[in-house]
Amino acid sequence: MRHTILFFILSFISISVSAADETPLRLAVADITHGHLGEVVRRMNRGDFQIVGVAEPNDAYRKRNDLTGRLPENLFFADLGQMLDETKPEVVVAYGSIYDHLSVVEACAPRHVHVMVEKPLATTWKAARRIAELAEQYNIHVLTNYETTWYSTNQHAKQLIDAGKIGDLVRINIYDGHDGPKEIGCGPMFLEWLTDPLLNGGGAVVDFGCYGANLATWLLKGQEPLSVYAVLQQKKPDVYPKVDDDATIVVQYPGCTVQIMASWCWPQGRKDMYVYGLKGSIFQLTPTQMETFIDRRQSGRFEAPRLEPPYNDSFRFLRAVVRNEITLPPYDLSSLENNLMVVRILEAARKSAKTGKPVKF
Helix, strand or coil: CHHHHHHHHHHHHHHHHHHCCCCCEEEEEECCCCHHHHHHHHHCCCCCEEEEEEECCCHHHHHCCCCECCECHHHEECCHHHHHHHHCCCEEEECCCCCCHHHHHHHHHHHCCEEEEECCCCCCHHHHHHHHHHHHHHCCCEEEECHHHHCHHHHHHHHHHHCCCCCCEEEEEEEEECCCCCCCCCCHHHHHHHCCCCCCCCCHHHHCHHHHHHHHHHHCCCCCCCEEEEEEECCCCCCCCCCCCEEEEEEEECCEEEEEEEECCCCCCEEEEEEEECCEEEEECCCCEEEEEECCEECCCEECCCCCCCCCCHHHHHHHHHCCCCCCCCCCCCCHHHHHHHHHHHHHHHHHHHHCCCEEC
8 A cells, every 4th residue: 555655656746747848948039239149159058948040130240140150040030020930939038239129029029929138128218118018918028137136145135135134224335337348348249239329228327227226126125216316427438429438326215325336437347236224234246255244243255155046047047937937026136027117217317417407206
């Protein structure tokens, strides 16, 4: 009898495991001009996704890019709609300009294809709202990918804050940037739109300001700001004549002030964050190292706990969301609701910089 029961238990476990969808995610790429395309290339042979198609309207770019030679020629298309109809992907990852994110979602949503875009979600609040409308109408996921989402230090900081370890938040200072996209060697097809006020929505204020807005919205659980005040500058107008290269954004919340310092003028790359509560503080210094001051004790620098799959990688996370293996919590860093707020904050920052006055929400 005991052996019979054990047999049924093992049989049930076997059926449950085999029922899980372990097939690679059918993934397509829309546009190839974004410098982060290398994220796809580095993971494409890992086995959790399969690239079924690539759409790029520019003939020269389509014939020569980071995926050329790694995929059969018949997987490259000039037209996004044709690629979607012929290859039937489950999800599309967008690697074009921020302005083009809307057109990608407009093509994918009616075909019930999920989308992941590189940060930020959109260049304007109007475009972001349209993306949200399409996502809701056709019941698709639209995720936004940030490098900082996968920092173990940011995730551990959130856990400590939610556990009340530093008390009510009163100030968050977030620093993001480097010494400039041209200075660090971004390619010409990336620079072509990254430094264009229409296609990118701005310069450093968008490229790096979005990180701070994303993290603040997450840490403050989706609170709406009271006001946004920003100063945008051109420290290097000869290099970036069309857009700002240095931005300071002050976002005022009930009880908490967030200062976002985004720049293409730092002498070195940085993505660090300093969170202050009434009872303590958290310093996120690198993707893996941090310090805390809790219960009047300085921790010294330590390694944050490692993140476990699928929460440690954008493509593993994307697959888990699309396959309904996980559910996004409210105002998750990748979520649509968070990134709608990000676009609102950035648009308010640009408006404030033009008028010289805070923009009230």
